Amino acid sequence: MERQLLRYHLPKRFSANKLQQLLNTKYQIYQQALPSQTLIFYDTFEWLLWKKGFVCWYFQNQLSLQRRDHFCSPYDLYTLDTLELPSPPEILNIAPSTFAQKVQKIIKARALTPTAEVQFASTLLDCKDSEGKTRLRLQLDTLQSQSQPRHKVKSLIVQPLKGYTTDAHFCQQLLTQNQCEQTSKTLLGEMEAHGLIQPSHYSIKPTFNLTPDLSVHEVISKITSHLLALARLNETGIVNDIDIEFLHDYRVALRKIRSLTTLLKHAFTTEKFNELKTSFGELGKQTNILRDLDVYLNHQADFTQLLPDSLQSGLHILFADFQQARTLEQNKIKKHLKSRNYLKKIKQLETQFQSSASLCHGPLANEPILKVAKERIYRQYHVIRKKSKRITPETPDEYVHDIRIACKKLRYLLEFFADLFPENEITKLVNAxxxxxxxxxxxxxxxxxxxxxxxxxxxxxxxxxxxxxxxYQLCLSVGGVIAVLYQKQLQARNKVTNHLSSFIDKDVRQQISHLFSTAEGEKHENTCELQH
Amino acid sequence: MKILASYSIKGGVGKTATSVNLAHLAATHGYRTLLFDLDPQGASSFYFRVRPSEKCKTKFFFSKEKKLQKNIKASDFPYLDILPAKLSFRNFDIMLNYMKKSTTRLHKTLLTLKKEYDLILIDCPPSISLLSENVFNAADKILIPLIPTTLSERTLQQLTTFFSTHGYRNKKLIPFFSMVQSQKKLHKDAMTRLRKQYPHLLETSIPFSADIEKMGVHREPVTAFAKDTTGAQAFMALWEEVESKLACTKKKRALSI
Incomplete structure (x- = not known):
């Protein structure tokens, strides 16, 4: 008894009254006009719900969640979940509920904000026979953008009822004769086609569409400009404190740029490289404290689980303190991002990377990217391999951290230059x-x-x-947490050692050689072997 | 999928009113419901303004499974479909008599609908026949509307004896008081007596009510056109009791995230 719905595009001047006139020849029509009301869609900054096939909307004091494919009307009674809300908030912080649980599974630390706002009006038409039995249902929906009234969707849904197929066929014929066109698009698909809803393609892991013939300076310009634009897209979210992922993505974008300039430092003159490294380093450093506090506060529940009830009061004090510190730090960052100095600096960097030919004067600047990428990846893998081989239980923690940084660099290299190599092979390596x-x-x-x-x-x-x-309570709890963290650290270190040895084993090594081996890379590799 | 029957050997006890209102309430609560009007009088179908398909051939009912689907019609209420009755349903007993496994045919036929529905409600004709035995075999629970009078008491006794002697489980039977006129001493006395005799009688009693009778005029369940009346409220209470006894589950429309 699943609902089968047929959707029709309507000609411009086709109204509910016209439809009624057409159907009146055969049926008694019961028309119910539902007044125009505001329909607000919510999603995260990167449209996580949309991308995972869901949609969330606010209509008639109710927040609803539904699968995108199943969304046919905001009046739908059979949604995945609903939640009563007196008014639509700017940032949706849902109180603990089953609704919140379902949404948070998808959006994690992200927050929901309005992504589209339309006026929704609907007219229901029940076609009844002489005994008053409904034989066919029709729904005429009009959606109009509030900010751009020209953006409008008018769609008719025909709902055939089980056992009354002849009536559905009659209606379909009637609509076709009157220039109404059946469409396979969903209502959301129609809205997207008419610009009423515009899902973002934002991703902190973008593809750069690199080709092997590009030179190093062209690639630097392409990747850096893209990443700088991504970083800047997050500024408003950080300033308005929408969710903690804005700061995270902002920092990732800057860190990637810094890493790219370091990995391809010979494309710049030494002075330029030092200048860039300092600039990006400073930009990142500004937000270190805020990010640390965000992480602690976001994992408050995990910390709570580490300690017995008797030590919880100290943790409450600790997190209240963190929260207070975060408020101060957030204000500081807000000011920093709005400051003239910052805006001047970031705009300067944007301009510089737009014309990379004048920026890159190092020996590597005009080399073809494929050769350099192969060489860098090959070399970076072997750096990790050599460092890993030297690890013993006595090796200090700092050395493991060095390997972590080296791995991060390799990951960035693989992601930056993924377009230049077979996708499957790169995915396999990245996963490992x-x-x-x-x-x-x-x-x-x-x-x-x-x-x-x-x-x-x-x-x-x-x-x-x-x-x-x-x-006293605070110190007791902090001491307790440190003790548990230390135990966990010991376990984690064992796992690190195991995973490192499998990453440097024959299989991965052969894959690296097969994909990235160059004469120069191998020469460098051999020299290093001799030195050690 | 669960199968619930509204049955009594006696006529005019409120079987159809029970089937129609409970089917409507089940659908309102989100259960995908089919009301199977097995009574050739077709009163349930009439209440929902549904007519049987002219092409509907009764002889296929117990032999060709797909034919059954073609005869189902949507009601005017979401999640409620009707399998309307035809006068030719009166021949079911004769047809079944000529079939092998003649007491389990209905069950087998209804099982073909288990993916489509969470609940099938059968409005049975008043008799005790081969068709009734099919209902006894198919149903998970059998609701017995009982007017608190001596005659009804006698028919309930006949039914429980039939169940015991023919190997059916008495536990399936769920009697409840129907068309109760509490101002009548006779009804009151009978109710006290029967409650002692049948402790598993449902707590809810359906009153004799003009609103329930008006269903014929409105051609809708009383729970739809006059949901605040005593009659409708009583059916709602009855549904709650029956729902917990049935332990019916809704299809997971909400796919897990």
């Missing part, structure tokens, strides 16, 4: 590397968190002239 990076990342987080909490602990003790019950 990703697994390793997950463990390295966890290990690093555990070390950094311990150091951060120890600093915090000492500062609190210094601040407190007379120890209070609060300080």
């Amino acid at each position: 590397l990703k697994k390793l990076q997950d463990h390295l990342g966890l290990f690093n987080d555990l070390c950094v968190q311990q150091a951060f909490l120890q600093d915090y602990y000492h500062n609190q003790l210094k601040k407190a002239h007379h120890p209070t019950e609060e300080i």
Whole structure:
């Protein structure tokens, strides 16, 4: 008994009354006009719900979630979930509920904000026979953009009823005779085609469409301009504090640029390279504290699980303190991003990278990218391989962190230059590397968190002239957390060692040689072997 | 999919009113429901303004599964379909008599609809026949509307005896009071007596009500056209009791995320 719906495009002057006139010859028509109301769609900045096949909307004081393919009307009673809300908020912070759980599974740390707003009006027409039995249902929907009234969708849904197929055929014939065209598009598809809803293609992992014949300076210009634009797209979200992912993406974009300039540093003169490295380094550094606090606050529930109930009060104090610090830091970053200095600096960088020929005067600048990419990837893999071979249980943690940085560089190289190599092979390598990076990342987080909490602990003790019950509770909890983190760190390190050895084994090595081996790369590799 | 029957040996006890209103309530609660009007009088179909298809050939009912689908019609309510009755349904007993496995045919036929519906409600004709035995075999639960009078009491006894002697489980039977006139002493006394005798009688009683009778005029379930009346409220309470006894599950329309 699933609902089968047929959708029709209507000619410009086709109205509900015209439709009624046509159907009146055979049926008694019961028309119900539902008044025009505001329909607001919500999604994350990168349209995560949309991309995963869902849609969320606010209509008549109710927030609803539905599969995109199943969305036929905001009046739909059979949605995945609904939530009563008195008014549509600018940033949707949903209180804990089954609705929130379903949405958060998809959007994670992202927030929902309005993505489209239209006026929705609908007319329902029930076609009844002489006994008053409904034989066919029709729904005429009009959607109009509030900001651009020219953007308008008019669509008619014919809902055939089970056991009354002849009536549906009659209606279909009637509509075809009157220049109405059946369409396979969904209502959302129609809205997209008419510009009423415009899903974003934003992704922090973009493709750069590189070709092997491009020179290094052209590639630098292409990738950097793209990444700078991506970073800048996140500024408003950080300033308005919509969600923590804006800052994350902003930092990732800048870090990737910095990494690219370092990996291809010979494309620049030494002075230029140093200048760029400092500029991007400083831009990133500004937001370090805010990002750390974001991560802690986002994982508050995980920290809570580490300690028994008796030590929870200290954690509450800790996180209240973090929250306060975050508010201060957020204001600071907001000011920084709006400051003249920052805007001048970032615009200067944008202009510089637009004309890379004048920016890149190093020996590598005019080399073909394919050769350089192969060489860099090959060399970077072997850097990791050599460092990994030297790891023993006694190797200091700092050395593992160096390997983490080297892996990150390799990952960026593979992602930057993915277009130049067979997609399957690159995906395989990236997946293998990703697994390793997950463990390295966890290990690093555990070390950094311990150091951060120890600093915090000492500062609190210094601040407190007379120890209070609060300080006592706080220190107890922080101490407890550090102890658990240390245990976890020991376990993580074992896993890192195991994953490193599988990443440098024969299979991956052969794959690297097959894809990226060049005469120069191998020469460099052999020289390094001799040196060690 | 669960199968629920509204059945009584006796006529005029409120079987059709029960089937029509419970089917409407089940659909309103999101169960994909089919009301199978097995009574040749076709009163359930009449209440939903549904007529049987002219091409409908009764003889195919128990032999060609796809034919059954073609006779189902949508009601005016979401998630509620009707399999309307025809006068020729009166011949079911004769047809079944000539068939092998003549008491389980209906069950087999209805099972072909299990992907389509969460609940099938059968409005049965008043008799105790081969067709009734098909209903006893097919239904998960059998609702027995019971007017609190001596005659109804007698028919319930006849039915429970029939169940025991023919190997049907008495647990399937769910009697409840119907068309109750609480101002009548006779009804009150009978209710007290029967509740002692049949402790599993449902708590809800359906009153004798003018609103329920008006269904014939409105040609709609009372739960649709007068949902605030005592009659409609009683059917709602009855549905709640029946729903918990049936343990019916809705199809997961909401796919897991």
